[in-house]
Amino acid sequence: MKSILIIDDEESIRKSLEGIFIDEGYSVISEEFGEEGLKIFSEKLPNAVLLDIWLPDSDGINILNSMAKINKNIPVIMISGHSDIDTAIKTIKMGAYDFIEKPLSLDRVLITVENALKFNELNEKKITLAQSTLRYEDELIGNSDKIKDLKNRILKAAVSDAPILITGENGTGKELVAKSLHFNSSRREEPFIAINCAAVPEDLIESELFGHEKGAFTGALARKKGKFELADGGTLFLDEIGDMSLRMQSKILRVLQDNRFQRVGGESTVEVNARIIAATNKSLEDEIKKGNFRSDLFFRLNVIPFFISPLRERKEDIPVLVDYFIDKFNLGNKQKLYITIEDNAMELFKNYLWMGNVRELKNIIERFAIMHYGSKITKQDVADELKIGIEECGNNNEDNNGDDRINSKLESNISVYQDNKTISKYIDINSLRKAKEAFERDYIILKLKENNFNISNTAKKIGMSRRNLHNRIILLNIDSHIHNINAEIKE
Ligand SMILES: Nc1ncnc2c1ncn2[C@@H]1O[C@H](COP(=O)(O)OP(=O)(O)OP(=O)(O)O)[C@@H](O)[C@H]1O
Ligand SMILES: [Mg+2]
Known part of the structure; x- marks a missing residue:
């Protein structure tokens, strides 16, 4: 329900405005004094405000200014007497949405407020989209059966609202798959909000996820929306979920069950409709065994599981990815000094183990594009960059995914070090x-x-x-x- 805050010292005006807005299905708070009205504004953050220019205890202009400092996106409509038109015009320049002259025409008040609310909605969407971490310039590249299958599953799963759990080693593309799911869903115009559960300190994560009310803790100067609320209508990506504390896991579980929660320090219930996608590079089954992860949360999240294979298990994707990243970074070279790659250098790329997966590959190509711009990348360049000997790379044995090679390499290195x-x-x-x-x-x-x-x-x-x-x-x-x-x- 949309809420309107009315600040006017004339009781008859407050009563008649209250009446029409309640009839139209709004929730209304009305207040006689400016300072008290400002307090309510910062606590409730209404959807729109009607503010009298002349108030018994303060000046409407000062109140307008203070409101803008708390939240400049909430539309404020000034109510002005006939003699205050000049002042009213001044308030528009200061950021008021509009002004209405007394005596009030109730129709005009309603239309102005409705327009202001539409404006506010567009504004909010713009802000949330700006906060959303989405940059969908990255395509999911690869010709292997594993990637083809992944793409098919994305298309199917995107249609539903069921929770998704993505697992895979570091840099395999978990976030990319999450974005792809969002973009192929009907939620694509709505925000994609990501939170890295491992990066937010434990004492802040609750307020980051659920938001907080004004005064909930020191430093909570105004009400703030959390990631769940920002993702309403869209997708919430809970990254590194395996690193979340058991306490937060149980809170998340409750939201997944009820689709509702309370902000920190608040009593009212907020309902949300966000599609949940979680990701982790840990094995949650192992974490459950160790007592670090709740099994009930795992089953809630794992409705549609996605596993992304390590790059060394889909070597066919390596040449396509190398070409894709070369094109991408060449495009970014302002002097048009492009890199190319020798055919036999590609063998080295294919046989390397890529413990950092696609991210490691991408970073290396970017480094080549910066450090070797304008040149052809040779086999020796690649060997130097990957710190492997050229002779190591003739081995095309794909059966054991290079484990033997790693072992013998480690053994010989260890003996050298020990000697x-x-x-x-x-x-x-x-x-x-x-x-x-x-x-x-x-x-x-x-x-x-x-x-x-x-x-x-x-x-x-x-x-x-x-x-x-x-x-x-x-x-x-x-x-x-x-x-x-x-x-x-x-x-
Ligand atoms: N198949 C792919 N095609 C194109 N780019 C990819 C592919 N897979 C991964 N990338 C790119 O590699 C980088 C790492 O991917 P992403 O951040 O999605 O991995 P991640 O699994 O979330 O990694 P981490 O576990 O470290 O968080 C990104 O820049 C992403 O765009
Ligand atoms: Mg990631």
Whole structure:
């Protein structure tokens, strides 16, 4: 029900306005004093306001200004006496929606308020769409049966409103699939609102999801809508749901059951109609066994499950994705200095394990487009970038998805590290990528020292192209550690 706030000191005006708006199905709050009216405004955030210019305790203009500071999107219609027309015009310049002259024509009041509400609705939609994280420039690319099947399932599932749970490793495209589901549904014109449950601190997540009333906690200066309310009519994407606390899981479960909730610090019930899509890279079955995830929430969410395979299990998609990202990043090159790729370089891409999946592939192509613009990417460039030897890539064995290769690579690396007694130095680094970078940085610094900081000679010695060594020095921040090489870097 839409709500109207009337602030006017004349009781007869309040009563007659109340009467017509209640008859028309609005909820009405009316108030005699400006300051009290302002308080109600900040607490209730009505859909429209009728505000008298002359009030016993304050000036309508000041109240209008204060309202704009709290929420400038709520339309305020000024009520003015015949002698205040100049002031009324001034209020329009200050942001009032319109003004109506006394004596009031009730028809005119109704029409003005209805127009204002339509305007407000459009405005709200514009704001919510701007807050929605949707940029639908990305297509779901791939020719593999797995991707074809995924696309088919998206089309079927998009028609329904049932909750969806998307699982898959990091960077496989879970968010992309969620957006695709939204865009293929009848909700496409409505907002797509995403929340990363792992990124919001525990004490804020409740207010982020459900909103809060004015004064619900220190810093809650006005009522704020939560993600559920913003997603009304559209889609709510609960990303990294596996990282949500058990306390929040039970709150989410309740909303999924009733489609209603209360804002933090509020008593009134808010009803919403949002399609829920959740995603996680964890196995929720395992999390349930560990006691970290509620099984009843899992069953609620898992009505339509989507699993996205890792890229190494659909190698046919790699060349299409490489071409797609090359075109995409070339398009972004303002100097029109495009990259192309040597045919045999593609083999390396196909046989790499892509633990970071499509995101890792996309990032590498973007890096090529920036660091090697205008050139043809060679097999050696790719090998350097992926930090693998060219000889490793002839192996086209797709049966075990490269697990044997990973193992033998790990084994030989471990024995090298143990022989050199260097492993203890990196043992405290818990991320393999960071450990590799730390090792690489030490190694390059050592080799640069051995070669008197001459980049060309060092590159030759360690079997890397000069350009790539140069890039690694910058990417690994080696240039800021060692002064001597700065002159050469800048040459
Ligand atoms: N099949 C695909 N076609 C085109 N682009 C893709 C595809 N899959 C993923 N991408 C792109 O890869 C990047 C990572 O995808 P996305 O963010 O959807 O993955 P995610 O599974 O949500 O990752 P994370 O688990 O790390 O959150 C995005 O830029 C996305 O557009
Ligand atoms: Mg994601």
